[in-house]
Amino acid sequence: MIRYSKNPVVRPEDVKPSAEGFKVVGAFNPAAVKFGNETLLLLRVAEECVKVKNKIRVPAYKFVNGDGIPQVLEFDKADPDVKLKDTRGVVYKGIDFLSSLSHIRIARSEDGVNFTVDDKPFIYPQNEQEKYGIEDARVTYIDGKYYINYTIVSENSWSTALSVTEDFKTHKRLGVIFYPENKDVAIFPEKVNGKYAALHRPNNSGFGKPSIWYAESPDLLHWGGHKCVAKPRDNRFESMKIGGGSSPLKTSEGWLCIYHCKGDGQRYTLFAMLLDLNEPWKILKRPEKPLIEPEADYEINGFFGNVLFTNGMVEENGRLWIYYGASDSCSCLIISTVDEILKTLK
Amino acid sequence: MIRYSKNPVVRPEDVKPSAEGFKVVGAFNPAAVKFGNETLLLLRVAEECVKVKNKIRVPAYKFVNGDGIPQVLEFDKADPDVKLKDTRGVVYKGIDFLSSLSHIRIARSEDGVNFTVDDKPFIYPQNEQEKYGIEDARVTYIDGKYYINYTIVSENSWSTALSVTEDFKTHKRLGVIFYPENKDVAIFPEKVNGKYAALHRPNNSGFGKPSIWYAESPDLLHWGGHKCVAKPRDNRFESMKIGGGSSPLKTSEGWLCIYHCKGDGQRYTLFAMLLDLNEPWKILKRPEKPLIEPEADYEINGFFGNVLFTNGMVEENGRLWIYYGASDSCSCLIISTVDEILKTLK
Secondary structure (H helix, E strand, O other), X not given: OEEOOOOOOEOHHHOOOOOOOEEEEEEEEEEEEEEOOEEEEEEEEEEEEOOOOOEEEEEEEEEEOOEEEEEEEEEEOOOOOEEEEEOOEXXXXXXXXXXXXXXXXXEEEOOOOOOEEOOOOOEXXXXXXXXOOEEEEEEEEEOOEEEEEEEEEEOOEEEEEEEEEOOXXXXXXXXXXXXXXXXXXXEOOOOEXXXXXXXXXXXXXXXXXXXXXXXXXXXXXXXXXXXXXXXXXXXXXXXXXXXXXXXXXXXXXXXXXXXEEEOHHHOEEEEEEEEXXXXXXXXXXXXXXXXXXXXXXXXXXXXXXXXXXXXXXXXXXXXXXXXXXXXXOEEEEEEEEHHHHHHHOO | OEEOOOOOOEOHHHOOOOOOOEEEEEEEEEEEEEEOOEEEEEEEEEEEXXXXXXXXXXXXXXEEOOEEEEEEEEEEOOOOOEEEEEOOEEEXXXXXXXXXXXXXXXXXXXXXXXXXXXXXXXXOOOOHHHOOOEEEEEEEEEOOEEEEEEEEEEOOEEEEEEEXXXXXXXXXXXXXXXXXXXXXXXXXXXXXXXXXXXXXXXXXXXXXXXOEEEEEEOOXXXXXXXXXXXXXXXXXXXXXXXXXXXOOEEEOOEEEEXXXXXXXXXXXXXXXXXXXXXXXXXXXXXOOOOOEOOOOHHHHOOOOOOOEEEEEEEEEOOEEEEEEEEOOOEEEEEEEEHHHHHHHOO
């Protein structure tokens, strides 16, 4: 398990803004997939507005005929109606505005380490359900098609929507598959017991803490048979919540999942976990120690320091490229093998 | 629209406890259905423990071979580890215990107003997912079978499960259809655009307020195509949240829904709403004024005063029996007609 020596593989400054007056502050939490000879990263690109003296500028979208048109909204800092919410938002006359909004952009590479980022967005907010942006994609290849799920954020909170593509040039929206509040959806690459399968992460505001659940579907569009798979354990790594990573990887020993934990001090680490091949709601192995925790400078410092988050993994002949977002800022890479990760589970 | 003169139609004292040491404190929020010559109410029966001096007793279940066995847990009031959470719970050494737990019991009537309550529970907690009880059933008759959805509460928060019955003596569990946090699920009595349909109520903890959503399903077990239908409006009735009622009633003008609102001062009122017949995620009519608000003594005073909640409605030849829970205590009835309710929507 080695961090790639030239991490990060994509940084915010490698990405062109999607609009004039916008500034890219994050190119992180990439989905990853092998497509032809290339490795594609589906980056979450977060954009703020370019700063102006005495003003607060926030990005927004106007929706016209099914297109999202980026906007720069400007408030006077002295305006008593303007209230800073936290580092991530502004409230103006009771209405929420985020200081940064995300969309999905593709980065392409022939060697898995040197990436060129597309000039234009791939999945861009298009309707009121996506008003506050599109975040944290996962790609799953099933029967010749690439299914992409992602978090959509709006005044209706956050939920998970699905798109499908065959060429990574265009995609087709298939609707909201997990209603609010749900994110960290990871679709399995094949049917289990005759049904499509996914891990998902409902929110908890009453009893319990946000946990990883299992669901099944006849068609990838309608989901049911919900079962809780893994709850946060009572330790410093998982004390706040946990959530699934990329599409689970089938190995001879079980479904390999790498998931993220939010622990004490809002620190995010990555853990490996092995699920039963036939009953993936059953955990076979779940080590006490993280696979990786924030150590490198780019993992400790950034938009939100001490955050590791993975939603993209590529396997080829037993070799494993684990892509991950660091500090809500950049995209990084761990190079390993399936065998090596499985050994950490013993 | 007349409140039945002998309201409540079922009171806690009409119901036998499910175990020794238990005391029935609520027989409320009934689902309602015509079955043969009888009207059945599927009551939410809430039970506390009989009080004992200097002790705190809470109800619980032990799960053995798929059966829930009721238990009385006893704590010493002087024990510093015992913390009262609010009127509804106790925390002992970090573990939550509810002061009351619910199950579903059937009350039967030949005239829709005089009910006899079964001695035994109908749907009783059976596994860890139902550890904190079963609440607020809805019944929908589809193709010769009665589908019953209900809220299950556990350490994984609250979600919605489905059962099916043909005789209201036994029922078969079909699994969790809406993951946490979701309740107030109302399944339509027929397919819409070739799919089964339901209203549901996801929770919001970030942006927005708990709202009524629409979902569709090929088989009643797997749900998708989620769309937000109705959000709480900015008025004193709906300021906190709204949620669907019984299975929507098909009328010539649209799907008639009676929903509940939680407003200022935690006061619950009932509103009528008309949804488009072919696109039930579109609202045709939604009046400004409630259909009914807490006025009668049994609506104002009780376990939780000023709460009206409906999840059961029976229609026959245009006559309408709207059953509702009052003050989280008893079950009440409004007698009306479809025409009369539709008139209130003009």
